[in-house]
Amino acid sequence: MNRLFQRKTLDNGINLYICSTDKFKTVTVCAFIHQNLDKSTATKTALLPFVLKRGSLNFPSSRYISLYLEELYGADFGADIIKKGERQIIQFFIEMVNPRYTASQNKILDEGLMLFKDIILNPLTEGHAFKKDFVEQEKDVLKRNIEALFNDKFNYAIERCFQEMCKGEPFSVYKYGSVSDLPEIKSEDLYDFYKIVIKSRPMDIFVLGEVDEGQIYEKLNNLFSNERREEKIAGTVVVKEVEREKFVEEKQDVNQGKLSLGFRTGTRYGDEDFYALMVFNSIFGGGPHSKLFQNVREKEGLAYYAFSRLEKSKGLMLASCGIDFDNLEKTIDIVKKQVDDIKEGRISDYEFESSKKYLVNSLKEAEDSPAMIISLYLDGIINGIEESIQEIIEKIQTVTKEDVVKVAQKVKLDTIYFLNKR
Amino acid sequence: MNFMGENLFYRKFDNGLKAFVLPKKNFNKVYAVYSTRYGSIDNEFVVPTTGERLKVPEGIAHFLEHKMFEMPYGNVFDKYAELGTSSNAYTNYTNTTYLFSTTSTFEESMRLLLEFVETPYFTKESVEKEKGIITQELRMYEDDPEWQVMLNLLKALYHRHPVRDDIGGTVESIQNIDVYTLYKCYETFYHPSNMVIFVAGAVDADKVFEIIEERENKRGKLSQGEIKRIYPEEPYTVNKPRIDVKLSVSRPLFLMGFKDRDVGYDGIKLLRKEIVTNILLEVIFGKSSLTYEKLYEEGLIDDRFSFGYEGQKEYGFCTIGGETKDPEKLKDILVNSIKEAKEGGLKEGDFERVKKKYLGDYIQGFNSLEFIANSFVSYYHRNVNIFDYPEVLRRITFEEAKRRLNEFFDFDRMAISTVYPK
Known part of the structure; x- marks a missing residue:
């Protein structure tokens, strides 16, 4: 399992990645449609998967789809939006039980794929428009989804930090777009927009499970034979410099303060020193071995959670923790000191080795999950590289402490965001 | 085995x-x-x-x-x-x-x-x-x-x-x-x-x-x-019919529960009770139900609507609910659909289809070591071997489900909890 995915191209230009393995009890099929993340189209794009999964020509309602899926031994089907860098990606997935483990014939795969294709390519229309009820109802659902972030203070504090930090850049656009765009979206325009997206945006299909490569290629080539004229889409802009550190405070009725610190790393997936940045992040806040966990939680008892994570495609790093309101300054000082320590090479052998091992372990674990395997490979494709998890691990193994210190010099604090009490 | x-x-x-x-x-x-x-x-x-x-x-x-x-x-x-x-x-x-x-x-x-x-x-x-x-x-x-x-x-x-x-x-x-x-x-x-x-x-x-x-x-x-x-003596009745609080949220949250009086045992009998109850919840409120379709189209629920039964030796209860614009209206519809099911609305075809889905869900669970291990111990502590699940599921009869429906969903043992925006 070295290269993992076999890459093929369907006759109409859709990329197909196949991994045939009997490791899992299921066959997973994912489709990704890539779109630039842009304020002017984000909300419309976000609506598409939700409207499409409401019903299609041959499966005309959500209830009909659910009945069908239950008959297929509870196949999982879904559609959503994911954001990677300044790309907004429409995702469809279906996961079916390998027919070998049920009393049924080999029909699950064929019937599952038939639904999958119908949802993506044969929407339910009224004249030259999506079914109006679907659009109106899903506009309301999307509005609620956008507003629901407010209830989830943990993610709210992270998203708000990114928004403040990247003001004016496409990255500041939320993956579901904005509530204010919703009223003017009409069913007709959305359908026209859909036709453009489906025809011209890059599309990848992944298949992972016990399948015959030749057969699955034929099946998908027949199902996805729509006429296409693919257009290139722009890449993500990585901003490297920080003019001036920002501090943003917001007040709500909360019981715990949420602190987020956004950094520009100047390094993205695809750059040679990205693997050193992964080790840097692991040392800084990537797990219980990290400086953040050890100092903010274990030593000072200031927080229950304290971690950092990378945004691979945009070259950002975000640290976050939940603290008592009175400990804001003290915590900021400790977090800053951890970055400075790494920059100045104060990394113990324990920290360095544990950080690498932790990364390697989590990557190997990812190989045990269909969703993770596909997600990591997709990260590569977006950033112009195709590499197996094994290859990523090998590159991490060669990273030295000097490499980490070097890549750390590019890391700059941009924005501190604090969710405070009223 | x-x-x-x-x-x-x-x-x-x-x-x-x-x-x-x-x-x-x-x-x-x-x-x-x-x-x-x-x-x-x-x-x-x-x-x-x-x-x-x-x-x-x-x-x-x-x-x-x-x-x-x-x-x-x-x-x-x-x-x-x-x-x-x-x-x-x-x-x-x-x-x-x-x-x-x-x-x-x-x-x-x-x-x-x-x-x-x-x-x-x-x-x-x-x-x-x-x-x-x-x-x-x-x-x-x-x-x-x-x-x-x-x-x-x-x-x-x-x-x-x-x-x-x-x-x-x-x-x-x-x-x-x-x-x-x-x-x-x-x-x-x-x-x-x-x-x-x-x-x-x-x-x-x-x-x-x-x-x-x-x-x-x-x-x-x-x-x-x-x-x-030593556990305190717990009456069969509910403590209070409802609890309402106000928090910093964008939209109300609603949760309804029934308290099980058929408790005091574990083992296969408990597993069987748990599966029957979950099948009932799925048939009445699941995505393939008319109730779900109605609630969704009226904008009272979305994908995050959920339900489940928690069965232990000493206690058992189910929960049904999610975010909603109108907790009272949601409650009325949920209560009505239970009444309709009790008055003969439960269909054997739905029951059999959901059984099929549950078998598929169980098989899918075997993709994940975490799922296997965590369910195994959770059931082990209740004197259940999780590997008996498919056999117990197979044996459950429609008559049994109808009986459980009438016994468990007793409106005198129902309680409601809501969170309203401040």
């Missing part, structure tokens, strides 16, 4: 400890859990060694879980980090479970798991520091509206049973936790006869048993009588 190409191995050791191994050779990872039948509801008990009856502060099982990671030589997280293994633990109402996952150092990680779970080491200083960390954990949940709506539902359903208390206790209750009480709880509940080990993944069963045996035999034959757990 063989099921779907999986073999389960079992060994009982001289001191009463039991271990189960499910090898999955083509996985990279090994996931191991060491679990005790001791959770947040076990607040009052007789210490077997001394015969003294003890009532302990709420949240102590969870507190103890945190403190088990402390060893005379330092922190267990650090040791695991050196091994490149990730480790964690969780406490729920009825059990406390320690776990690790590794891709390269199974033997050392396994020995360390046995060592740290079998070595209580608490100091006054570290207990005091932990109070700060856990206070932040509790504060985090105070800001989590979904957790709050659930807690309040349990407070409405139960008069006295400790399932109505937060698993972590309260900021006030944990202040009363001290070294002495922690040791008493440990002695009582961390006895080999009250615990179980489950290991799944890339391992050889004999090797696992050998590592465990080597250590357990050195501990000698510790015998301990039955642990006497």
Whole structure:
């Protein structure tokens, strides 16, 4: 399992990645449609998967789809939006039980794929428009989804930090777009927009499970034979410099303060020193071995959670923790000191080795999950590289402490965001 | 025992400890859990060694879980980090479970798991520091509206049973936790006869048993009588028909529950009751139901609407609900659909289809070592072998479901919890 995915191209230009393995009890099929993340189209794009999964020509309602899926031994089907860098990606997935483990014939795969294709390519229309009820109802659902972030203070504090930090850049656009765009979206325009997206945006299909490569290629080539004229889409802009550190405070009725610190790393997936940045992040806040966990939680008892994570495609790093309101300054000082320590090479052998091992372990674990395997490979494709998890691990193994210190010099604090009490 | 190409191995050791191994050779990872039948509801008990009856502060099982990671030589997280293994633990109402996952150092990680779970080491200083960390954990949940709506539902359903208390206790209750009480709880509940080990993944069963045996035999034959757990007498009625609170949320949250009076047993009978109840919930409220379709189209629910049944020996309840614009209207429709089902609306075709879905969901679960291990121990503590699930599911009859429908969904034992925006 070295290269993992076999890459093929369907006759109409859709990329197909196949991994045939009997490791899992299921066959997973994912489709990704890539779109630039842009304020002017984000909300419309976000609506598409939700409207499409409401019903299609041959499966005309959500209830009909659910009945069908239950008959297929509870196949999982879904559609959503994911954001990677300044790309907004429409995702469809279906996961079916390998027919070998049920009393049924080999029909699950064929019937599952038939639904999958119908949802993506044969929407339910009224004249030259999506079914109006679907659009109106899903506009309301999307509005609620956008507003629901407010209830989830943990993610709210992270998203708000990114928004403040990247003001004016496409990255500041939320993956579901904005509530204010919703009223003017009409069913007709959305359908026209859909036709453009489906025809011209890059599309990848992944298949992972016990399948015959030749057969699955034929099946998908027949199902996805729509006429296409693919257009290139722009890449993500990585901003490297920080003019001036920002501090943003917001007040709500909360019981715990949420602190987020956004950094520009100047390094993205695809750059040679990205693997050193992964080790840097692991040392800084990537797990219980990290400086953040050890100092903010274990030593000072200031927080229950304290971690950092990378945004691979945009070259950002975000640290976050939940603290008592009175400990804001003290915590900021400790977090800053951890970055400075790494920059100045104060990394113990324990920290360095544990950080690498932790990364390697989590990557190997990812190989045990269909969703993770596909997600990591997709990260590569977006950033112009195709590499197996094994290859990523090998590159991490060669990273030295000097490499980490070097890549750390590019890391700059941009924005501190604090969710405070009223 | 063989099921779907999986073999389960079992060994009982001289001191009463039991271990189960499910090898999955083509996985990279090994996931191991060491679990005790001791959770947040076990607040009052007789210490077997001394015969003294003890009532302990709420949240102590969870507190103890945190403190088990402390060893005379330092922190267990650090040791695991050196091994490149990730480790964690969780406490729920009825059990406390320690776990690790590794891709390269199974033997050392396994020995360390046995060592740290079998070595209580608490100091006054570290207990005091932990109070700060856990206070932040509790504060985090105070800001989590979904957790709050659930807690309040349990407070409405139960008069006295400790399932109505937060698993972590309260900021006030944990202040009363001290070294002495922690040791008493440990002695009582961390006895080999009250615990179980489950290991799944890339391992050889004999090797696992050998590592465990080597250590357990050195501990000698510790015998301990039955642990006497004392639970307050709980009336069949609900405590309060509803609890409403206001929090900082964008939209109201609604949760409805029924309190089970058919309790007092575990084993296969409990599993069967749980599956029947879940099938009923799925048929009445699932995505393929007319009720779901109506609620969704009226904008009263979205994809996050959920339901489930929690069945333990001492108690049982179901929850139904989610975010909604109109809790009262949602309640009326949910109540009506239960009435309709009871009045003959339950269809055998729906029942059979959902059974099929549940079998598929179960098979899909075998993709995930975490799912297998965590469900295994959760059922084990209820004297159920999770591998019996497909057979029990197969045997459930439509008549049985109808009977359960009428008995369980008794509106006199229904309670409601809501969170409204401030």
